[in-house]
Amino acid sequence: MKIKEVIIVEGKDDTVAVKRAVDADTIETNGSAVSISTLRQIELAQERRGVIVLTDPDFPGERIRHIVSKHVPSCKHAFLPKKEAISKNKDDLGVENATPEAIRQALLHAKEEDVEHPEIVSWQDLHAAGLIAGSDARRRRERLGELLRIGYANGKQLHKRLQKFRISAEEFANAMQCVFEEEDK
Template sequence: MRIKEVIVVEGKDDTVAIKRAVEADTIETNGSAIGKSVMAQIALAQSRRGVIILTDPDYPGERIRRIISQQIPECKHAFLPKKQAISKNKDDLGVENASPDAIREALSNVKQEMMQYVEVIEWQDLHAAGLIAGAKAKRMREKLGEQLHIGYANGKQLHKRLQTFQITKEEFSLALQRILEEE
């Protein structure tokens, strides 16, 4: 599988994992303090070939994703569920721990940011679905992120991602239905 876009990852081990899964070029941020030269490389890659951001499913990974997205519009995003990015001894979470199949799956479900935000799913819809408050809210958001391939997010981030990736009410409802059927 050859990927046209340049994949932005956090480090060298992530690049190795990507290259085991697909043919692709990568840019490494080397952590969340992304330097100007790295940001310039990402901007150039976005203008020439497009960019897919594939960072670790943890706070620093989400911070890197947010920093790049704010400065470089219309990036594509691939998300790995935490359970597919955790090391065998469960002490490390990252892209480098994911299997080639998990990486290919994440890259086959890429989402693209849209410049215009369309309010498709209301905040009240998230409350009604039990995604904002309650004992099961966090687990439900985690499952929804997996179903929609948009990664785990807290309530506020989930609302923004649903809009950013223009998830329709129909997609949202179908994903919730599948989650409820699993339980």
């Protein structure tokens, strides 16, 4: 599978994992201290070919995603669920631990940011779905992020991602229906 966009990853091990999964070029950020020269490379890649950000599903990965998004608007974002990115002995979380199939699926479902359209799913919708408060809120957000392929986020970040990636009210409702059906089992 060939990917025309350049994949933004954190390091060399992530590049190796991506190249096992797909035929693609990568730019490595070399951790969360993303340099200006790296951001310029990413800007050029976005102008010429487009970019997909694929970072680890952890705090440093989200920090890199935020830095890149801030400097290079309209990037696509691919998310790996934590369970797909954890090492066999469960002591390391990262893209380098994901199977080629998990990486392919994340890239196939990459979503583009949209900062110009109005809110689709409201904060009140999140409250009504039990995603903001309550004993099951965290688990529901995690499962919703997997189903919508937007990654895990706290309540505030979930709301932003639903808007950023133009998740429709129908997509949200269908995913929440799955979450609730799984709870009933």
